[in-house]
Amino acid sequence: MTITAPNRPRTTFDVEQLTCTIGAEVRDCDLAEVASDAALFDELRALLLQHKVLFFRDQHMTRAQHVGLAERFGPLEDHPVVGSDPDHPGLVQIYKDLDSPPEHFENSYHCDATWRENPPFGCVLRCVESPPVGGDTIWVNMAEAYRRLPQSVKERVRDLRARHSIEATFGARMPAEQRAALHAKYPDAEHPVVRTHPETGEEILFVNSFATHLVNYHTADNVRFGIDYAPGASDLLRYLISQATIPEYQVRWRWTPNSVAIWDNRSTQHYAVQDYWPAVRKMERAGIVGDRPF
Structure with missing residues (x-):
């Protein structure tokens, strides 16, 4: 198999690198538009390979648009324990509120679903509701x-x-x-x-x-x-x-409603900080089918 490094992405978007090793915030970008524009999507995908996790604010997407964007990367997968939205298969609702059971699966450094033979390619995660403070997520290169x-x-x-x-x-x-x-x-x-x-x-x-x-x-x-x-x-x-856990390899993102993160699950780990109880944190995630690691 021949592997070639991706071309350096174009600069249609306003891109701010957030740390020396991982993460960039992309501004002047409407993800709903990107999902329907092949050239913009190709640029976004190249940026993802370069920065490993991309962040966006003020993305007023419907669930259908969220799923449509994620499906541009590949087919979506369900979660055998958490399940997904019945109207949008593959869109997992991660809602943490006072009625939620005290589960602590997210607040460990992990790469999604490596218990699968083919772990996910990546994910598109949208914040529906965020705590006034806390509830950040950390990604690692x-x-x-x-x-x-x-x-x-x-x-x-x-x-x-x-x-x-x-x-x-x-x-x-x-x-x-x-x-x-x-x-x-x-x-x-x-x-x-x-x-x-x-x-x-x-x-x-x-x-x-x-x-x-x-x-x-x-x-x-x-x-x-x-x-x-x-x-x-x-x-x-x-x-x-x-x-x-080494900070030099990390980026930390503070969520606001309608902010979005897209990450390459093949080369990163992440950690959802659960420091916000009794505040509410509601997220929706579309996971994309990946390939078998070699």
Whole structure:
């Protein structure tokens, strides 16, 4: 497979880079118009590859327009636990208010749905209602996280693979029978610890809070005594997952109603800060089907 770096995007839009490593705010942009204009969409997609997450304010889109924009990137996928809007399949409603159960799936650094064999390409997330303060989301450049690992660690992890599980995360609070059914329908997926971006060729550190263990660590090269494997392998995985917490790789976005984020799920992680209770936070997300990491 031949991978070529994307062309540098045109400058139709007013684009402000937000940090040295990730994120840009795009102004003078009507996303509903972009969804129906091939040239504008191509420019937006190039910007996404460059900055990894794009932010927009004052986007007064209908749900149908939201879905239509996301579908320009590819088919949408439902979520087996959260579900989606019945009138707009693939549009997941993430509503946090006083009636919501105390779920804490979002406030960990994660890459969406890596428990799938084909994790999502990316997402289009729109803020419906935001707290007066708090409820920010953090995104992390995991290509930069890999690039800045010590060389000795890169050599150690290059050929490793990790298991990713929905059963151990979303399924943990379910009764045993329901959890087993979830696992049967969505068995654990195995992915490389270091994946290659299929469009840019970047190497990406691809472990997150859905990763449960390294599946091919216990070899003669890595394990002299039992302690090298337990807790040695889990210590290494924990170290790799912790790289997402480094501020130098991050951008933090403060939501306002009708603001939108579009991110490349293949090269980023994110963290939804849950510091706003008892305020309300309502978000709607369209996740886009991706490919199998290699």
